[in-house]
Amino acid sequence: MKSQTLLILWLVVSILLLSGCIEGKQGSTTTAETNPATLSHLREWKADGVISPNEYPHKQSLAGGKFIVYWRNDGEYLYMALKGQTTGWVAIGFEPSNAMKDADIIFGWVKNGQVIVIDAYSTGTYGPHPPDEELGGTNDILEYAGKEEDEYTVIEFKRRLDTGDHYDKSLIPSQKVKFIFALADSDEFTQKHNIIRGSGELTLDKA
Numbered sequence: 283m284k285s286q287t288l289l290i291l292w293l294v295v296s297i298l299l300l301s302g303c304i305e306g307k308q309g310s311t312t313t314a315e316t317n318p319a320t321l322s323h324l325r326e327w328k329a330d331g332v333i334s335p336n337e338y339p340h341k342q343s344l345a346g347g348k349f350i351v352y353w354r355n356d357g358e359y360l361y362m363a364l365k366g367q368t369t370g371w372v373a374i375g376f377e378p379s380n381a382m383k384d385a386d387i388i389f390g391w392v393k394n395g396q397v398i399v400i401d402a403y404s405t406g407t408y409g410p411h412p413p414d415e416e417l418g419g420t421n422d423i424l425e426y427a428g429k430e431e432d433e434y435t436v437i438e439f440k441r442r443l444d445t446g447d448h449y450d451k452s453l454i455p456s457q458k459v460k461f462i463f464a465l466a467d468s469d470e471f472t473q474k475h476n477i478i479r480g481s482g483e484l485t486l487d488k489a
């Protein structure tokens with residue numbers, strides 16, 4: 283009788299584990315990063331300077347929320363929004379080799395209602411970071427928009443994962459991308475970041 287009871291208990295526990303009813307199993311959830319089907323429910327991306335609900339499946343808050351990066355991608359394009367607690371410029375740089383060196387940097391700001399976005403490249407460890415065009419490359423930001431509101435600046439942009447430009451990092455779906463970020467209170471992107479700077483890593487979705 284005792285052996286039959288143990289057998290029944292073992293069967294019940296096995297069923298619970300397989301069905302996901304045990305608490306430990308419930309803690310292993312599927313996210314948009316690992317479940318591409320979730321991406322089909324996203325709303326249409328628009329470069330309008332507004333981060334709308336369900337526009338981006340991924341969000342990373344850094345520096346206590348002073349800088350937030352949102353992103354999504356398909357097999358060809360990267361769509362991104364930068365939100366920084368500043369009325370100056372916000373920036374993100376992809377895949378630096380050392381500090382700022384070799385980083386593929388996007389700067390953006392809003393001045394007198396006009397949105398400016400610069401496709402730049404850091405040639406030195408701590409700059410300078412001229413626009414790609416000044417280095418013989420191309421401006422590969424396909425669409426962009428921005429908005430300045432409540433002491434925050436939001437910049438949205440779209441670019442190809444692989445632009446073919448030597449001064450842009452070639453990105454691929456599922457890649458873990460290291461990045462640096464910075465904020466300044468100036469609308470001149472040649473001015474040093476004087477609010478905050480840091481680094482992080484994001485993961486692109488599968489195609």
